[in-house]
Amino acid sequence: MARPPLKLRSRGTQTEHSAPLVVGRSAELATLGAALTDADESRGRTLFVVGESGIGKSHLVSAIAEQAAQRGFTVAVGRAYPVETGIPYAVFSDALLPVLRDVEPSLLTLLTRGGTAELAQLFPALPIEVKASTAARGDPAEVKSRLLWNFSQFLSRFAARRPLLVILENLQWADSASLEMLHFVARQIAADRVMLIGTHNDPDHRGSAALRAAEQSLRNVASAQRIRLGPLSVESVVELFARMFDADAADTSAFAERLHRWTGGNPFFIDEAIKSLVESGQLREVGGKWVGWDVDELRVPSTIREAVLARLAELSARARRLADIAAVLGSRATHEELAITSGMGHDELIEAIDELRGADVLTERAEAGDIVYDFSHPLLQETLYAELGLARTRTLHGEIAQALEELYGPRAMAHAGELAFHYARGDARRLASKAVQYLRAAGKDASAKHANREAADYLSAALAIAEEEGGDPSAELATDLARVRQRLGDYPAALALWRRALDVATNSGDASRIASIARSIGLAEYWSGSFVDALAHYDAALDAATRAGDGQLEARVRIAKASCLQAIGRTAESRVEIERALAIASALGDDGLLARVHRALVLLYVWSGPAEKAREHGRRAIALAEASGQRSAAWSAHWALAMLGGLTGESDDVRRHLADANRIADELRSPLYRVWTAEVEIEYFAGIGEWDQGVALAERTIEMARALGQRTLLPRLLVWAGLLYLGRGDLERGKACVNEAWELSAASDPTSARDVFSVVPAHIGRAAFHLAMGQYADSIRVGEHGLRIADRSGHVVWAIHRLMPIIAEASLWANDLDRARSIGERMRRQSEALGQRLGLAWADACDALIELFNGHTERAVSLLRGAAEALEAIPFVADAARVRRQLARALAETGDRDGATRELRRAHEVFVHLGAERELDATREQLRELGARPPTRSTAQGIAGLTGREVEIVRLVAARRSNKEIGAALGISARTASTHLSNIFAKLGVESRGELADRAREAGLLEPSS
């Protein structure tokens, strides 16, 4: 059969340098071109090009790839194949490996900058060296986030040198790990020279749920745009003929119209129909002119399938057999792979390949020194596969599996995913044990890459086949799968599997194994909120661990049991468990274990007091963790101590431990640790009155928490952001934040297993919102409900930190003094027990207001002043200023108009700096009532214009500290301290440290802390 002349024209297959002929897509090309310009100018873009099979997505995208290459972009194209749906990060590997292989190893190391281990884990084929010890370890969620983060950092650095276009084709078949990665990366590239294009043929998302989730979530937050391709118009078809055949519209328009109707304007269909018309000679070239356009005589296939089959029917038997094998192989194949799976001799194979290339069934390209073949279009592969029928595909899969296994030889396990795919589809009975073997290996590999979905799919397929075959699947298989299900948060499934494994272990009487499985069951129950069941399993685990004489394990179970006891408020028992773990760890002299025990003790005392004990254990945990090289344990101890500092109003502690925690997070290159410390940092900014910084950090962190799917943390971050918005009088945004937090934490659903760590904050947000709206009864109701939840679980600290102050305030404004008094008393009692300065200051404020409401004005004045100063000393500046407004009221009542005005001016300056609009309005109103003229609303001048950090520095200057000492005290460099100081000098127009100290003293800046 002669090669159709079509390829001689401008269309043809797209070799690297010929721009494909594209008709009827000018709007789409313009959109893509504009996105390319954006990316070139460091405004990273992500687009999805979607539409039915054959509609022209790949064609359009290859045109834009051509443009990108001409504009100096690196272009990386990856394709997904059905065979690879289970192989983690397959599409990204496919796209990036060819590009990365060309990069100098030394440059690659530079670009990965410390994240080499993560990159090597994602792309084992990359030529980079990794020291085994640097490989990612730790909490699965954290390790996963580190993989994603380091990869996106790498892309960003790579693109800094030369802009990058990554095209991911056929995402309907993409593995879910790649989709998660796409989802993450797309949100990180906003300021990078990166453009991502994903294509898929499932615009209505009937297939892959993972694809739907990724695309919709990106489009919801406007991180991605979608281009949906529709059919070509009749005019475009006419244009196509004109450009392909040099034919006059007058000759072809009737045919174009008819073909358009038959094919529904699908260009692939049009293409195939034309090819078959040419091959059958109905369309032919006569004397340099194409003839045969006479519509009535043309027999055109009526479906895509028919069109494809008509063309395939012309192939020789040998070529057809090779095409069938390639279709079952299912992805691009090397020459060697085709040879071994087809069993054809060298010449025979070359001839068959030539024929398939000539008929535009296969295409070839060079890749890493190999020639690889692929179908010119996925529809060809699909049609061939479907034509083969079940029995023949099954046989072929089996043959291919065995041939490939032989070909890979000792490297077979590195191809476990692919082999598993074919073995599992092969002749079930005969090949079952092979299938199980490779499925397990692929599952383990995916699990090591934290591709949990894929791992679960492989392992459950292995389990299913093993069971079907009547064999006794190993208990190990069940526990591997259980672990993966647990990571995915599918606790019921994990529990069922753990129980099975437990039965097996119990029958064999292996005490060590029983203990470890029972502990895992306990954890699964704990995470799904069944605390009582969890305790029962922890006890069983303890029993078995004792029998096995395994001290390590016993200590770990006791730690787990302790945190469960804590969650249900049985603090004393919790303490007993940890003390026992402590005894074991000390006896074993195991620093790593000891570090964990002390960390458990920090958390215990953080939540239940006394604070001093928490600090003491924190110090021990940090020292032990550093000594035993457990960086993440060290991080979490710093985090806990920073948190404690925030809750107890010890700002120096907060600062110091935040700095340490962030340093470790950066050393570990962990975005998740960063997100967790940011939470404490936001509260810190809120406290010291740097609301601009607090809001900015909150917004950044919320984005990252969303991208990393942080279910517990996200609602909390939303609440803290919401409180800042409410404080600023931005009620709309405040409301949106607290409502979202409410939804996410499922706070309103009493049936679902709720996580106190997010549910209580969700109540804080709601109660604060009602308070801001003046809906006091609602605020009290929601607040008390939250308080009951906090009480039940022993999380007193939340209650003191935010809930009780809100309820007390709402009660006061609602004139419910009895309630205010009893909340105030409780706040005082518990704050004293916990060592919480903040709670005490609030209790003081509450007492003071009760006095004021009862008409004991004199007493109220002195109490209010004390409370304001206590809050300023912490510092909790916003609340201090609000107390000063009340102090002004009291002073006015005693007739001290000047005193009142002074307080109001002071509060005014703070509110201006915070941007607290509603408080500011109220303060100005109060000033007017006193007959005083309110100051300007613009950013405060003088001392009041200083930021919280600057105020701290001024205080240290007044205490005669050097820049170096100031730096050390604030956890900044001496140089930064000096920069701050010059800013302060400029703001205040002072010229010496002495003058500055005087000004500060005059302004009363030194009082609260003196």
Ligand SMILES: Nc1ncnc2c1ncn2[C@@H]1O[C@H](COP(=O)(O)OP(=O)(O)OP(=O)(O)O)[C@@H](O)[C@H]1O
């Ligand atoms: N705008 C166009 N102008 C000219 N030819 C086109 C156009 N769009 C598509 N074609 C032709 O139609 C064929 C099918 O298009 P393409 O491969 O891009 O479809 P697809 O949408 O990627 O399909 P699939 O989802 O199956 O991968 C191409 O090989 C190309 O020859």
Ligand SMILES: [Mg+2]
């Ligand atoms: Mg395509």
